[in-house]
Amino acid sequence: MSKSNFTRRGVLKTGALAGAGLTLPTYLRAQDSGFTNAPTGDSVTLGFNVPQTGPYADEGADELRAYELAVEHLNGGGDGGMLNTFSSKVLDGTGIMGKRVDYVTGDTQTKSDAARASARSMIEKDGAVMITGGSSSGVAVAVQALCQEAGVIFMAGLTHSNDTTGKDRKANGFRHFFNSYMSGAALAPVLANAYGTDRKAYHLTADYNWGYTTEEAVRSSTEAMGWETVNAVKTPLTQTDFSSYIAPVLNSGADVLVLNHYGGNMVNSLTNAVQFGLRDAMANGKNFEIVVPLYSRLMARGAGANVKGIYGSTNWHWSLQDEGSQAFVRSFGEKYGFPPSQAAHTCYVQTLLYADAVTRAGSFAPCAVAEALEGYEFDGLGNGPTLYRAEDHQCFKDVLVVRGKENPQSEFDLLEIVEVTPVEQVTYAPDHPQMGGAAATLGTCNNGA
Amino acid sequence: MLGLNKNDATLFLVVLALTMLAPFILNPFPEGSGMAQFNAGYPDLMQRFVIFGIFAIGFNILFGLTGYLSFGHAAFLGVGSYAAIWSLKLFTLDVIPAIIFAIILAGAFSLLVGFISLRRSGIYFSILTLAFAQMSYALAYSVLTPLTGGETGLQIKGTDTPLLSNVADGEIGRANLLGAEMSSGFDMAVGSWLFTFNLGYYIAAVAMLIAFYLSIRIFRSPFGMMLRAVKSNQQRMNYTGLSPKPYTLAAFVISGMYAGLAGGLMVAMDTQVGPERMFWTASGEVVIMTILGGAGTLLGPVLGAGFIKYFENIVSKINKDILHNWFAFLPDGFEDVMVSLVYPFVGKGWHLTLGILFMLVVIFLPGGLVEGGQRLIGLFRRKSKSSEAGKADGTEPAE
Numbered sequence: 001m002s003k004s005n006f007t008r009r010g011v012l013k014t015g016a017l018a019g020a021g022l023t024l025p026t027y028l029r030a031q032d033s034g035f036t037n038a039p040t041g042d043s044v045t046l047g048f049n050v051p052q053t054g055p056y057a058d059e060g061a062d063e064l065r066a067y068e069l070a071v072e073h074l075n076g077g078g079d080g081g082m083l084n085t086f087s088s089k090v091l092d093g094t095g096i097m098g099k100r101v102d103y104v105t106g107d108t109q110t111k112s113d114a115a116r117a118s119a120r121s122m123i124e125k126d127g128a129v130m131i132t133g134g135s136s137s138g139v140a141v142a143v144q145a146l147c148q149e150a151g152v153i154f155m156a157g158l159t160h161s162n163d164t165t166g167k168d169r170k171a172n173g174f175r176h177f178f179n180s181y182m183s184g185a186a187l188a189p190v191l192a193n194a195y196g197t198d199r200k201a202y203h204l205t206a207d208y209n210w211g212y213t214t215e216e217a218v219r220s221s222t223e224a225m226g227w228e229t230v231n232a233v234k235t236p237l238t239q240t241d242f243s244s245y246i247a248p249v250l251n252s253g254a255d256v257l258v259l260n261h262y263g264g265n266m267v268n269s270l271t272n273a274v275q276f277g278l279r280d281a282m283a284n285g286k287n288f289e290i291v292v293p294l295y296s297r298l299m300a301r302g303a304g305a306n307v308k309g310i311y312g313s314t315n316w317h318w319s320l321q322d323e324g325s326q327a328f329v330r331s332f333g334e335k336y337g338f339p340p341s342q343a344a345h346t347c348y349v350q351t352l353l354y355a356d357a358v359t360r361a362g363s364f365a366p367c368a369v370a371e372a373l374e375g376y377e378f379d380g381l382g383n384g385p386t387l388y389r390a391e392d393h394q395c396f397k398d399v400l401v402v403r404g405k406e407n408p409q410s411e412f413d414l415l416e417i418v419e420v421t422p423v424e425q426v427t428y429a430p431d432h433p434q435m436g437g438a439a440a441t442l443g444t445c446n447n448g449a
Numbered sequence: 450m451l452g453l454n455k456n457d458a459t460l461f462l463v464v465l466a467l468t469m470l471a472p473f474i475l476n477p478f479p480e481g482s483g484m485a486q487f488n489a490g491y492p493d494l495m496q497r498f499v500i501f502g503i504f505a506i507g508f509n510i511l512f513g514l515t516g517y518l519s520f521g522h523a524a525f526l527g528v529g530s531y532a533a534i535w536s537l538k539l540f541t542l543d544v545i546p547a548i549i550f551a552i553i554l555a556g557a558f559s560l561l562v563g564f565i566s567l568r569r570s571g572i573y574f575s576i577l578t579l580a581f582a583q584m585s586y587a588l589a590y591s592v593l594t595p596l597t598g599g600e601t602g603l604q605i606k607g608t609d610t611p612l613l614s615n616v617a618d619g620e621i622g623r624a625n626l627l628g629a630e631m632s633s634g635f636d637m638a639v640g641s642w643l644f645t646f647n648l649g650y651y652i653a654a655v656a657m658l659i660a661f662y663l664s665i666r667i668f669r670s671p672f673g674m675m676l677r678a679v680k681s682n683q684q685r686m687n688y689t690g691l692s693p694k695p696y697t698l699a700a701f702v703i704s705g706m707y708a709g710l711a712g713g714l715m716v717a718m719d720t721q722v723g724p725e726r727m728f729w730t731a732s733g734e735v736v737i738m739t740i741l742g743g744a745g746t747l748l749g750p751v752l753g754a755g756f757i758k759y760f761e762n763i764v765s766k767i768n769k770d771i772l773h774n775w776f777a778f779l780p781d782g783f784e785d786v787m788v789s790l791v792y793p794f795v796g797k798g799w800h801l802t803l804g805i806l807f808m809l810v811v812i813f814l815p816g817g818l819v820e821g822g823q824r825l826i827g828l829f830r831r832k833s834k835s836s837e838a839g840k841a842d843g844t845e846p847a848e
Contacts, residue, residue: 052765052797105768107797112602112723114761120493120719121762124645138600142721145604148621149720150632163601207591208600234591237600443607443621 035365036151036448037127043100044364046071046351047122049115049133049143050157052107055263056135058298059343063133063157064105065336066344070351073331074101081331082352085324085380090359091352097359108134112142119143123150129364130155132350135343137161137210144173151448153366155350158343160262160294162213165394167436171445172366174373174388176353176395177346178426180210181434183293183313184217186399186421188225191311195256195289197226202254204245204269206261207234214260216434218293230254235261235269242269246276255283258291266292267302274306295402297341300414307404307414314400316345316382317417325382339412349381353388367445385423391430393442399426457665460747464661468654471495472644479641486771487763492634492647494762496718498755499650499657500711505738505750506657506664507707511700512736513745514673516680520575520732521562521582525705527589527727529555529712531596534603534722541613542605542622544631544652544717548710555709556702563701567694570683582732589724602723624717626652631718649718656714657751660707665747667703676700741810743817752818760803767795 039045048067051060073081076093083091095101104126106118115134122128131147132155134140140159147154148170156164156175160183165175191199201222205211211234219229230252235245246269249257257278261269273279273290281288292299295312318329318339328348332340340348353373358364361372374390383397402415431438453461467474476490489495508522529551536547566577589597597603607621616622623630631649638644667673678686679693686693716722725731734757742753769792776787794802814820 053800057797103770104766105796107765107799111725111728112721113726116719116721117493117497117762118766121491121766124493125488125491138602138723141601142604142723145721146719149623161601168601168604209594210600212599236587237590439608441607 034447035367037123037129039099039127039129039364041099043102044096045122045126045128046101046103046354047106047119047126047128047131047133048103049106049108049119049122049131050347051110051135051139052105054110056110059135059158059296059341060108060133062298062341062344063135063347066332066340066348067103067133067351069332069335070348071101071103072335074351074355078335079327079331082324082328082348082381085327086352086356087379088356088360091356096355097362097364101355104128108139108143110136110139112138115139115143116146119146120150123147123152128152130354130369132354133157133347134159137164138208140164140175141168144168144170148172148443148446151366151446153354153369155354157347157350160214161210162217162434163209163436165392166213166432166434167440169392169394169436169440169442171370171393171442174350174353174370174393176350178313178315178397178399179394180214180217180293181428181432182399182426183214184219184221185426185428186313186401186419187218187291187293187311188221189421189425190401190419191222191256191291192225192227194311196286199227199256199286199289200230200254200284201227201256201258201291202230202249202252203232203258203260204242205232205234206237206265208237210262211260213434214293215258218258218260218291220434227256235265237265239265240268242272243276245269246272246278249273249278250276250281250283250288253284255286256289256291258293260293262294262296263299264302266299270303270306270310279309295415296343297412297414298343300404301411308406310404311418312402314402314415315342317342317400317402317415318345318412319415319417320382320400322382322384324380328382345382352381353378365447367447370445384420387423389430391442392435392440396423396427398423451662453665454669457669457747461662461665464748464751465658468499468658469651471498471650471654472646476642476644480643481641483774486767489759489763491645492632492650493719494758495647495650496653496714497758497762499653500714500718501735501738501754501758502751503653503657503660503714504708504711504735505742505754506660507704507711508735509704509739509744509746509750510664510667510676510707511704512739513750514668514676514680515697515700517567517570517697517701518575518736519566519578519701519704520729520736521578521580521585522704522708522735523727523729523731524562524582524585525555525559525708526712526715526731527585527722527724528558529709530716530722530726531589531603532709533713533716534605534720537605537611537622537624537716537720538603538609539611541611542616542625543614544624544626544713547624547717548656548713551713551716552706552709555712556706559702559705559708560698563698563705567697567701579729579732582727583729586724586727586729589727597724598722600724602721604721624720653714653718656710660710661747661751668747672696672699737807741807741817743819746817746819749817749819756818757803760799764795764802765797765799769796 050063072078073083104122108115119131130153134157137159140156144154154173162180203215205215259269278288290310292312295314300307329339357369357372361368373388376388379385386395386397399421400417401419403418405416408414472490476488478484478488532554533547533551536550562581605622634647636645675696683693738753738757739750743749772788776784
């Protein structure tokens with residue numbers, strides 16, 4: 001108790017400081033505009049939250065390039081890219097509603113905690129009015145929920161799991177990328193044509209959320225075609241050597257192996273499968289086949305020659321010949337020297353769609369933007385006519401079924417488009433059981449403070 | 450004061466002042482200026498500073514006092530987080546019960562893990578705790594998906610209707626304290642400075658002050674002395690007829706409960722849990738925080754936690770554009786050279802910078818940042834006085 005002297009002084013000091021603080025002008029964050037982070041000056045800030053370190057850093061780097069390109073085009077720089085081919089003409093290269101587009105970047109590390117921390121700092125510190133990016137479904141679901149809570153718009157980047165616009169859908173979140181269900185629905189008929197309808201499939205599934213929804217989707221659509229599922233084995237996400245999982249496949253009576261793997265998992269499992277001679281094997285009197293439901297160029301590059309002739313699906317591919325894709329590939333190629341990946345494409349398109357929706361709505365308020373995006377039909381962004389469905393905020397468009405190229409011309413020319421599955425074939429009801437059933441709802445949109 | 454001696458009381462008051470005035474201290478640069486990039490006074494990061502401070506304080510009670518290096522402490526943080534989110538989802542949206550459940554469950558789990566792991570010491574103990582943590586991670590990631598939400602984790606949903614809270618149909622509940630939401634607060638503008646006061650931060654800060662106070666009391670108690678005895682010579686302790694196991698187990702459970710408190714607070718501030726919170730790198734992070742700040746010191750772990758979280762959240766956000774702005778005053782060619790020189794160390798290179806700093810600290814300041822601070826103070830004081838003050842502060846480095 002020898003310190004009463006000091007304490008009194010401390011209390012007095014603190015009291016004086018607090019008093020001084022209170023006499024200063026204060027105001028609440030709830031601005032007149034009535035929504036979080038309303039842009040006030042002559043610029044508007046967007047938050048690009050991508051994995052810069054960790055397993056998906058390659059995809060993240062490509063996403064960031066696409067965002068920078070989109071910002072350049074929105075601000076009137078470069079050749080305008082897809083602004084010229086976009087069916088909506090309200091964007092004129094003067095930013096968004098006359099405000100210059102600024103951006104902040106963050107590192108999600110492909111962890112939902114880190115991604116949310118990064119997104120929160122963008123919202124709380126940098127005043128971002130929209131968050132976009134991400135390269136895995138766990139992160140997308142986590143950041144989407146955060147944006148819903150904070151009252152900003154979330155434009156999902158690369159996320160393929162059904163849950164993002166299925167059971168975890170949110171009123172403030174939007175996804176342009178396709179999903180597991182669409183992959184399954186698009187692949188099944190092509191597989192039935194190529195391999196027949198009396199196949200027996202063996203699934204290897206990455207043991208996490210995306211793996212489950214993809215397995216379920218591919219299973220149910222192939223079984224509807226008459227295929228039989230012999231076995232489905234879950235593999236740990238951190239697995240790098242899949243030999244012990246591949247070895248039993250040949251003796252299981254299956255004649256197709258479905259690899260529900262993504263990224264490094266797929267590169268390793270496919271390489272193992274090819275090394276075990278599965279491509280040359282015969283089973284049930286037929287050629288043994290391998291299928292990879294979700295393809296990306298970065299994965300195809302990792303697996304090298306092993307991808308030759310293997311079917312999969314993808315959201316977009318740079319070799320598409322439509323005007324929009326061409327314009328995008330041209331401006332991306334001129335700026336960076338190589339063609340963009342599907343991750344880059346979806347991120348670029350999401351940024352333009354957001355800017356367009358704000359302009360059409362005439363407001364940055366999330367609820368107004370959401371209303372402008374809901375049920376919006378557009379074209380000229382590389383996927384043909386597309387609909388942003390109001391019920392679940394998922395884009396509906398054609399899906400590409402691709403195959404590993406036999407004679408690639410360059411390190412980017414690894415996939416060839418086999419079929420463009422029309423949108424009708426991959427459309428499902430908003431309350432589809434794979435999408436969370438009737439219990440899944442968007443909730444109400446949130447403008448925040 | 451409060452049963453603390455003069456020096457401890459001073460230290461506690463300093464920490465009290467620092468945490469209460471954090472919104473001012475962390476926002477030293479005016480809004481809109483180039484240096485505003487380095488401001489850390491926004492709610493999310495301030496909350497993280499104190500929450501990880503609690504985590505590191507708890508870890509330090511085990512590692513700093515007994516010398517037992519647990520490499521699986523993140524598991525307790527994760528268990529606490531899952532307990533808290535289930536309490537918010539099912540029981541009540543009030544954060545206090547959630548935090549209490551988090552502490553209890555993490556304590557129970559650490560009792561189990563500690564009981565088994567403490568049969569061994571040294572590296573074997575570390576490996577055992579690491580194994581438990583990785584098991585918990587794997588369980589949360591896939592096996593227990595119905596309970597943990599798997600990779601996607603758990604959040605409060607519109608379909609959740611907690612027992613004691615009134616949530617309108619379809620409305621997503623928010624964590625609150627007696628009805629006040631964690632995100633509520635106000636901004637204060639002084640000239641071109643902007644200071645943010647946030648309720649969630651102050652709740653976490655009060656929790657940290659309590660945790661810090663308890664940690665001082667444990668350090669100064671006879672129990673703390675026994676823990677130091679375990680560290681300095683366990684064999685001698687055995688020969689004098691004392692069993693170290695109850696002491697180490699108690700320390701282990703206490704530090705597990707601290708981790709649970711941190712986990713519960715994390716959920717209270719940001720209602721979401723993912724399994725990567727339990728990954729072994731998260732366990733490694735708290736070890737680094739403690740060593741960086743100064744293991745075995747009272748203040749060190751808090752400083753270390755703040756240091757690492759600052760890098761993770763501030764330095765990682767500096768991108769090429771910002772660098773070009775900084776060096777814009779230089780001639781064109783020179784600007785690009787400077788940018789390409791600095792760029793590898795910021796943005797996605799923040800791990801690299803942190804690694805270098807960690808190495809420098811470990812090599813030149815084995816006692817961590819606290820030792821650095823003491824040396825600085827020593828420069829300004831007479832030699833005899835400073836060595837005395839250092840001892841009395843109880844901030845001697847552990848190793």
